Amino acid sequence: EAGVAQSPRYKIIEKRQSVAFWCNPISGHATLYWYQQILGQGPKLLIQFQNNGVVDDSQLPKDRFSAERLKGVDSTLKIQPAKLEDSAVYLCASSPHRQGGTDTQYFGPGTRLTVL
Amino acid sequence: RKEVEQDPGPFNVPEGATVAFNCTYSNSASQSFFWYRQDCRKEPKLLMSVYSSGNEDGRFTAQLNRASQYISLLIRDSKLSDSATYLCVVNLPQGRRALTFGSGTRLQVQP
Numbered sequence: 001e002a003g004v005a006q007s008p009r010y011k012i013i014e015k016r017q018s019v020a021f022w023c024n025p026i027s028g029h030a031t032l033y034w035y036q037q038i039l040g041q042g043p044k045l046l047i048q049f050q051n052n053g054v055v056d057d058s059q060l061p062k063d064r065f066s067a068e069r070l071k072g073v074d075s076t077l078k079i080q081p082a083k084l085e086d087s088a089v090y091l092c093a094s095s096p097h098r099q100g101g102t103d104t105q106y107f108g109p110g111t112r113l114t115v116l
Numbered sequence: 117r118k119e120v121e122q123d124p125g126p127f128n129v130p131e132g133a134t135v136a137f138n139c140t141y142s143n144s145a146s147q148s149f150f151w152y153r154q155d156c157r158k159e160p161k162l163l164m165s166v167y168s169s170g171n172e173d174g175r176f177t178a179q180l181n182r183a184s185q186y187i188s189l190l191i192r193d194s195k196l197s198d199s200a201t202y203l204c205v206v207n208l209p210q211g212r213r214a215l216t217f218g219s220g221t222r223l224q225v226q227p
Contacts, residue, residue, distance in 0.1 A: 016128065033214050042120070042203050043218030045218060056214065091159060107159035 002026065004108030006092050012114045018080040021111045025073070025094030031055075033105065034077050035068055035091040045089055048074065079113075087115045117142050120218035122204050123197075133194045137221045139187040139204030148207035149180055151189050153200045154220065160203055162194045163189075194225045 005024040007051050013019050031050050035043035048055040052072040060067070063113065064083070069075040079086055089110040095103040122139045129135045141149075149166035164171065166178040166187055177190040187204055204218040 040124075040219065042205075042219045043215075044217070045214045048214050104162050107161070109159055 004092055004094055004106055006090075006108035006111055008111055009109060010112045010114075011056050012116065013082055014116050015084055016081040018078065019082055019113065020076050020078045021090050021092075021113075023075045023077070023092030023108060025075075025092070026096075026106055029094035029096050029106075030072075031095045031103075032069055032075050033093040033095075034075070034094065037089045037110070038090055039088070046077070046090075082113075082115045087113055089113070119143060119216050120206055122218035122221050124219060124221060126222040126224050127192055128226060130195055131196060132224055133225075134190065134192045135194060135201055135223065136191075137189045137190075137204075137223075139218055141187070141204075141206045141216075143206070143208060144182075144185060146185075146206040146208055149159055149178075149187050150205040150207070150215070151176075151178060151187075152203040152205050152217070153178050154203055155200045160217075163202070191223075193201075194223075195227060196225050199223055199225045 007022050033048050034046040036046050037043040046060045047057040047067045049069040052069050065079055067077045077114045089111045089112050093105040095105045120141050127135055151163040152160040153163040154160045164173050164178055166180045168180050170179045175192045179188045201220040201222045203214050203220045
């Protein structure tokens, strides 16, 4: 079974530029998550989708971050404009359960973003 | 106060040693509990779920104390391959936020 796919794996941009990350979850998984992991910290949830609807985006900095999952499958996360403090690994995860409750979450390899 | 707190370590132990990690969580409504393992520059992977009765998976034993809001992980007979960061994770009631991670405890097993 193919895992969660993410691209690009690495991205270096200058502050105030824009960047977009892509995620393709495991086939059939209804719930998709984007996490931000800053060096030395645990992952922090940015947004959770169930199919193509947003379940939780309370920790998403909406002035600069946006995400969509238009067809309920793959998803994109965008940052515009980027700040130095956005340097982190952006992890996408998916789980099969409709409510995204206690099912195991499977993580992709992440996109490592460096903002200069 | 952080929602999930862990000692960052590092814990440096020799091969064959027994090592224990502890974790506390602040939200008494937390329903599910996990330990994830994260290797350097890799994604987190589920190590084991944690049940109220305690559970064991080979050399790994997890315990949960709901009254004290405390979770532990015990690793017996440490192997070099156990070197990683161990993330304590809790899950709030359904329909709310997804997994809440601690900052992790780093383990280095030395030959």
